[in-house]
Amino acid sequence: MSSGSFPRPNLRTLLLLFTLLASLATLLNDLYVTYRVQREILVHNVLEANRAYAAKVALSIGQSLGADLDRLNYSAKVLGQDFPSQQRRNDEVRRLVEQDQSFNTVVIADAQGEVLASYPPVLGLKGQTLRSKEPLKRRQGMISPAFSSLAGNLIVFVSQPIWNSQGEYLGLVGGTIYLRDANALNEVVSKHFQKDSDVYLVDGQRHLLFHPDPDRVGQVVGANAAVDAVLGAESGALQVVDEGTQMLAGFAAVAHSGWGVISQQPMSIPASALRELMTRVVLGIIPMSLLGIVLIWWAASRISRPLSRLADLAERMENIQGIRAVHAWYFEAWRIRRAMLMGALLTQERIGTLNHQALSDPLTGLANRRALDDCLRDWQLLGKPFAVISMDLDHFKQVNDNFGHDAGDKVLTAFARLLRQNCRDRDIACRVGGEEFILLLPLTSLADATDVAQRIRRSMAALDVPPVGCTTLSLGVVCWSPEDDIEATFKEADACLYRAKQAGRNKVVAAVHEHL
Template identity: 50%
Template sequence: MPNRPQPKLNLRILILAFVLLAAMATLGNSFWVMFKIQKQELIDNALQANQAYAERIASGVQQVLSSDQTRLQYASLIIARAINDPQQLAGEAQRLLEQDNSFNSVLITDARGTIIASAPASLGLNGQPIRNQGPLKQQQPIISNAFKSLTGHLVVFVSQPVFDAQGQYLGLVGGSIRLEQKNALQDLMDRQVRQDGAHVYLVDSTRRVLYHPYAERIGSVVAADPIVDAALSQSSTALQAQDAHGEQMLAGVAYVPSSRWGVISQQPLANIYASLEETLSKIIRGMIPLALFGLLLMWWLGARISVPLSRLAESAKRLDSPESYQRISAIATHYVESWQIRRALLLGTSLLQEKIGRLNQQAQSDALTGLANRRAMQDTLTLWRDSDKAFAIVSMDIDHFKRVNDTYGHAAGDVTLQVIANLMRQNLRSDDLACRVGGEEFMLLLPNSSLRAAADVAERLRASIEAAQIETVGHITVSLGVTLWRPGGVSLADALEKADQLLYQAKQQGRNRVVAEELSQAPA
């Protein structure tokens, strides 16, 4: 009506405001999607890394303690023959002390627990009763929890009973490991330095800290802490929980069975958020110039664009949807300006979809080897099963891989795993799927393959791995189990179990071989 006031907004401003709002909604949605995906990916990777780290350290601790017990067992045989020779007993105690840096002191007792020989002699322990009477009563190999020694130090005691040829108990021989002094166990833990804000510590079954990167924590008893509870639960796992100090942690834990100790590798959840915030900040800073350019462009096009711009703005709200690229491409643009906007949106859609695709790829890939991970393998198995596609399953394990890590270090072990992954890619067809499902455990899925063809692939892969020269490590071998799953037969779980059983047969038959066998196809 004539008496109505003239609107203060023109089409250019309305269009610009609409485009800005749509762009902000799109960016907000895109950042929220990226934030959620990236956050969960970082948390999952941190949990997996900490669990793997704790397992490796627990294995190392187990090896150190087993080596100590083996040396003490050998010494007990010598001591049994020289139980009445003080000079020889003193020499044997000194030999054990000087053999390596495992023990900070060594002592030998009679059946009543009186010390009859010790090293170093400067401690003056001969003639005194031992503080920890548990090994005397149990008369079996023991790795103790931490306790105060006769010299007032906080120690762990590794002992071995001494029996004569008739089986009569003569006493024990043991070595103490001072928690505050350098020794083989502490050297092992000191080498476990993390660069991602994580730290590792060791507790005994009474929750007393045996090792911690902060020396003042050694000897303290950890209060109620679900992470420590998990570490002492005789299992290996990863968890997100609040520690005894009230801080949210991403932790991996492992159990040392011979000593009933727990290994904890953990890092603050705040570190993950800090890393994520830094990444998002870089993305935002990188997008600012493009955003400013887009603002100027929209202002110039506002006077000339109506319907096409409206459609483009509407499409811009859903850049993260899979069909967004096709939808934007279908919008008609009859002039250069609208064509440029469409091109810019298509570019933004491609970059966003590429980023989301990379994040999805990371979630489906093993970080070290680039092979498919267990999640991707399960998704593929489900898809092939639902589409009634027959496929061969090859279960593969590296022979004596623990020796590689123990002899050359975990870095060489990682290189070995990467070489194996590359050889797998070279020996497989484009439709085959190579997966890493554990530390040195791999799985190959070969669709539309016969058992014989799969066995040939496995044998070719085995031979190429055996022939490969790996830097530092040299040559290694693998064992493989091969079976075939057909629709209407046994379950996927039974098929995977069968492949693992065949793998174990290969190892039992001497390793470095392929064992293939048909499945019984009766439904489970």
């Protein structure tokens, strides 16, 4: 009867493996959640910082442009009182340029757009016509989109209408801001500083009025959600794509102008900070993880130790004291120990019953065939390996014929006593026929069983039983394991016994293999 192949992992290994897998899954989940939460926090913080920064810059630009409109409005009122005076016009344009460097040039034009005065005079704008008639048509304070001036400069034109005291429209006074030159607007934008963020300014026609890369000033911004939103007079923050790069952008509209400020930072910067943070988290977790592994190993060993000990003792169910000594400190182990103790006691009782049945042989006092069959059935059920010694007295028929059956019975009784003297308490000695005997030795190797057989053979050969004298013995030795067939094993033992007789009797013949 085969008990199947042995499973490789033991309980401690399984506990350790499953606990480590559960801990690893929990750790990976925690790291993933930490990564997601930290990423959302970092992205939110960067977006909020850029939104606040864009709002701050937009406010500064709006205040600067509002001040420019106020100054031009004041000049328009002054000019309206004495518009025909060329000296007054010349003095006013000069004052506006030199006052605070807000404008690169200042012009005064009549209602038809002809330039009546300009400063600085080196540009030679006097007598020329304004390229854009929009300020003349609107006749109100305005800030133009970016365009190329008469002198070929990329400019923004800030203007106010001029009215006389009778409410007659006379023309306008306007200041130009050169987008590529130094002026108050560029100073307002560039003096602010946001770490790792770039700031740019767009007008209502999507022209770049300011950019950290001077070569991009004047370019038209393509598809960009932040630009679309800010030109719709919105303020906020978005994740956008700018020239193929993922950006975190904050934006705010500029008062008085229809312009917008965008402050943006590449997503790679917070992503790099997040990787550094996660690296530090992992490095911080490693020491505690190692300590956790040690604690898990200790706990797995402590939990599995009672069951491992019980499993060892289960192979030797007769060791009741060893089972009782196991420290079953948790409920399941205690139940298993109790069941094993009950099984061991029942087994001992059954073995005691078998020993009692063995006494049913009226002549020798050894186990009979029934006792042998019951013992084999129990050992086979337990998967308990054993050795078989099959024995037969040589020429026993001649003893009965020559000395009588009473003398033959004396020989059998003397051999039974000799057999018990050479057995252990756990061995089973049986008389299975007239002069045929079998000795079962549990948990015994082929070599040890052969030594026992030789000892029995020598003792019998030296035993003098009056009036018969000395009688010899032939023996066959075989081992059985749970993978073997019991009937085949006993046939093999008989075959070894037969070979011993064929070899001249008074011999021990052992099988050529064992399965222990």
